[in-house]
Amino acid sequence: MRLSMIKINENFLDLQDNYLFSTIAKKVAKFQEEHPDKKVIKLGIGDVTLPLAKSCVDAMKKAAEELLYKESFRGYGPEQGYDFLKEKIIKYDYKSRGIDLDLDEIFISDGAKCDTGNIVDIFAKGNKVAITDPVYPVYLDTNTMSGRAGKYNESTGRYSNIIYMPCTSENNFEPQFPDEAPDIIYLCFPNNPTGTVCTKEQLAKWVKYAKDNKSIILYDCAYECFITEENIPHSIYEIEGAKDVAIEFKSYSKTAGFTGVRCGYVVVPKKVYGYTEKSEKVSINKLWNRRQCTKFNGVSYVTQRAAEAIYSEEGQKEIKENIKYYQENAKIIRNGLQESGFLVYGGVNAPYIWLKLPDGVKSWDFFDELLNNIGIVGTPGVGFGPCGEGYFRLTAFGSRENTEEAMKKIKEYFIRESKV
């Protein structure tokens, strides 16, 4: 027998088990078991509740029907997605904002989680990665898996090789340029979990910074459709020069309720370059195309037709109604929390409301208090990173009735109890 054996990727062992949502689920289950009579309202998870737009459903049914006949059947599609969808994206999501993109700069995928997760494949292990704190865990976990995170420090809750950019009320949730310039910079605006945004001027500074430092920006704007204010960029390519330094991730999950349908896309401009150890320039677009052609086989034709329908006149009307519904929920939550005396961030240009707890109150204690006293479930801020401690996330994706009921209960509880 040989001495060698199949060896695992030990970077996986450096992952911290993220018990956030499973702990929440367990606590909720326990509460419901002990209080079967009490109603629980869940405003914790980022899943949508409104059904799909009729235009999208009709498009799916039509596309499915096409597959029934030899003449209209479609087998393998392009790994990068069908032109019919890419053309709509270019016209409606970019051209309309004065941004020119080519068809081969768009890659259709089955969602932003996959794209933001898979993108690490094309970069060297030795790159230095910067993320905000708090952060969407996928950025961190996928870099941990691929060996860029280093060792986890239990006491700080941080990895040795990751550059953390704290985003708290102290800096108005604006990430600051780190002392050591990173190679890869993850930015997510409108932000998950804080719901805060970045102005064009702020984002322009990041583009310049990336250019100056030969870094790349991985820009996640999955929540772009929730922006209501002027001067907030919907795409990083609204910033001059961004096409040289940024990849952009977009998703139909929240825009059009596609959380269960699975479609998104990534924009990789042809002018974005990476470098070899010998400082030779390499096209990132070509690398990503090669990655996708090798490990991916395109998104379901039926799904791509559903996504295309989002851009129809009727589709736009329908999804905008849904977005408005969630935006109204966000406003109700913001107002309700403010009336209860809380400091509240986000919720204006995002479906997430980030609530600052009174001094000394911990995220998980607040979670327990809310659940046990008024049956409301949110997400403890610390679950998104150490700087999330003392914060709490509520989402606007619940039903109107539940959102209103939850706010009524919160107001009654906190104003009556003078807890804040």
Next chain:
Amino acid sequence: MRLSMIKINENFLDLQDNYLFSTIAKKVAKFQEEHPDKKVIKLGIGDVTLPLAKSCVDAMKKAAEELLYKESFRGYGPEQGYDFLKEKIIKYDYKSRGIDLDLDEIFISDGAKCDTGNIVDIFAKGNKVAITDPVYPVYLDTNTMSGRAGKYNESTGRYSNIIYMPCTSENNFEPQFPDEAPDIIYLCFPNNPTGTVCTKEQLAKWVKYAKDNKSIILYDCAYECFITEENIPHSIYEIEGAKDVAIEFKSYSKTAGFTGVRCGYVVVPKKVYGYTEKSEKVSINKLWNRRQCTKFNGVSYVTQRAAEAIYSEEGQKEIKENIKYYQENAKIIRNGLQESGFLVYGGVNAPYIWLKLPDGVKSWDFFDELLNNIGIVGTPGVGFGPCGEGYFRLTAFGSRENTEEAMKKIKEYFIRESKV
């Protein structure tokens, strides 16, 4: 300005541009341009031509309709897939063959290309990989990207760190145990591209070999539904002990014409272990689950319902009819080629027919001869690896009419010309 810069994964530069299908497309386009009057019959690519089963289309339409209503809407599903589909897989694909699997040993995906590509994430870079030659290029390319292939040797057409197991008519296409035991062994039966199979006895030897060497077998049986002969395993778990050493990849692409719908699954038994450098055992099932939960968000609900419909009585009837149609095509191709004097492999338990060219005839020369003289497109065997030189692949996925016409032309051409 700092001296560092964003660095690419240079393993990508070790990839050999696979011009196989693009070269074929270019040659065909040129031929058609020069001979606009001549019919071209494509028997080269592995895409299906029959439309989807009505049961699957109906299931998709019904599922799409469900998403239109609040009461039946589904958002994020389980990353591992819905139980309704996993239960059918366990019952019909495994239990029926005496194999017991648990729900959490099945992972639904958007296809075998993604799964066979992504699986490399969970293994250490230092593992030694064995593939057959010829081979489905994804196994090789994804290991090249992740740094396991070493350097490419232009003159041999091989990578320095990959263990190649030649499969030619000389060894009856049965891969032999390599001199150096590999950590990861890719096996694909029924085989793409050769169309050959492996008996239970042969496969049992591989399971024992993997066990003895603490290796893992990545078993791709995407073409299992084409098996017609007895004693050919449909699943590696028909072999005792395989649950300790093998991961199995399955696809609905060819089984049910899902090439454009995208669904497959991977089986990762809980008894399969990998090891750390310190020889600690780690559950491969847990690693894969973590990989999928971090980088994947499940397959479209609509697609999973379509896959479920494959297992209905009507669905089974429909897909079996389609499979029979392709099997009949395979027989027509085999017979036609044999009558023309060729040595033919595969096509009995697989949709691929692997044709041995007369001594000294090169794959690409034969490609040109077939295209230029009788307008028939196949795939040069050398495109799948150096041992594919002198072979040629035809697929059974064309229409009956085209398949018959192609064979008529081949017979006329080769018998008349006495070329063989």
